[in-house]
Amino acid sequence: MFKRILLKLSGEALQGNQGFGIDPRVIQKLAVEIKNVHELGIEIALVVGGGNIFRGLMASSQGMERTAADYMGMLATVLNSLALQDALEKLNVSTRIQSAINMSELCEPYVRRKAIRHLEKNRVIVLAGGIGSPYFTTDTTAALRAMEVRADAIFKATKVNGVYDKDPVKFSHAKMFNKLSYKEVLEKNLKVMDSTAISLCMENKMPIYVFNMNDPGNIKRILNGEKIGTVVQEE
Ligand code: UDP
Numbered sequence: 001m002f003k004r005i006l007l008k009l010s011g012e013a014l015q016g017n018q019g020f021g022i023d024p025r026v027i028q029k030l031a032v033e034i035k036n037v038h039e040l041g042i043e044i045a046l047v048v049g050g051g052n053i054f055r056g057l058m059a060s061s062q063g064m065e066r067t068a069a070d071y072m073g074m075l076a077t078v079l080n081s082l083a084l085q086d087a088l089e090k091l092n093v094s095t096r097i098q099s100a101i102n103m104s105e106l107c108e109p110y111v112r113r114k115a116i117r118h119l120e121k122n123r124v125i126v127l128a129g130g131i132g133s134p135y136f137t138t139d140t141t142a143a144l145r146a147m148e149v150r151a152d153a154i155f156k157a158t159k160v161n162g163v164y165d166k167d168p169v170k171f172s173h174a175k176m177f178n179k180l181s182y183k184e185v186l187e188k189n190l191k192v193m194d195s196t197a198i199s200l201c202m203e204n205k206m207p208i209y210v211f212n213m214n215d216p217g218n219i220k221r222i223l224n225g226e227k228i229g230t231v232v233q234e235e
Contacts, residue, residue: 002223004043004119006151007034008142011052013157013213014080021052022083030213031087034124037219038093043119045149046126048084049138050076056134070134074101077138081128082106094123100132100141112148119149139193143200154206155222156193157213162230163192178227181235192232201232208232 013030016023038044056070078099085095096118097107108114110127118125130141139156146154160168161176165188168174177190182202185192192198192210201208211218211229221228 001225002042002152004045004149004151005037005153005155005219006045006047006142006146006149007155007157007219008139009046009048009084009157009213010138011049011076011080013052013159014048014083015052022080024087027083027087028090029216031084031091031093033213033216033219034088035091035093036217037223038122038124040220040223042223043122044124045115045119045145045151046081046084046124047138047142047145048077048080048126048128050074050080050130052076053079067134070136071101074130074132074134077130078103078106078128081126084126088124094121095126096123097126097128100127100129103129115145116149125149137194137197139197140200143193143197143206146206147200147204151206154201154208155219156208156210158210159212159214161212162210162228163190163232165190167191177230180230180232182232183235185232192230198232205234 014022016026050073053076054072056073059069060066081097085097088095098110099107100110102109115125127145130138164174164176166174182198185198209222209231218228
């Protein structure tokens with residue numbers, strides 16, 4: 001059923017318990033997980049956030065000019081992409097980074113047709129630099145790129161099991177949804193992805209699987225049809 005997926009990792013997924021930056025042990029674990037899925041013959045496009053290093057919105061609320069802060073955020077995603085590439089290549093997974101901001105010494109520019117070609121050649125692609133414009137997020141990047149490379153679904157990794165009616169870390173009685181429509185996510189203002197990303201997915205009927213990345217094997221389980229986490233799709 002799934003041939004090509006877009007996996008969205010938040011920057012925070014890379015920081016482990018240290019609360020900032022990149023934890024090499026965590027990234028190594030993530031790479032093993034990605035390799036295991038890739039070995040099933042699934043084509044993988046990765047989008048990683050930058051929140052473990054820099055968030056534009058936060059810096060701008062402290063007085064920095066928003067666009068400059070956002071470009072710093074986009075650069076943070078390039079740092080994370082390089083770390084992920086390194087971890088994957090150590091496991092002999094062939095990868096290419098494509099960035100929306102040109103950095104020819106480090107990686108290729110994002111070119112949609114080349115990205116698709118890499119996927120067809122069984123390379124994991126890491127799509128860095130967000131969409132290359134300020135005022136956007138890497139969730140929106142994930143949605144846009146998933147459409148562009150014609151992924152079958154977005155796999156959104158989180159630290160909790162799925163989407164809840166309230167923050168499950170703060171409220172022990174928080175209820176997890178197994179299934180949601182895009183409209184419900186927008187109307188209830190649920191924290192899945194930002195509304196720009198959700199709207200894009202809604203217009204293009206792109207399913208979003210939200211799952212816990214801390215349980216090894218979860219992506220595989222979803223691919224096998226197990227009901228893990230929350231799926232956001234058409235009603
Ligand atoms: N960013 C941006 N345009 C994009 C993608 C990201 O300006 O297309 C900036 C924005 O400042 C954001 C930061 O990069 O705060 C890091 O991305 P994000 O917050 O989405 O990372 P995550 O929450 O997934 O770690």
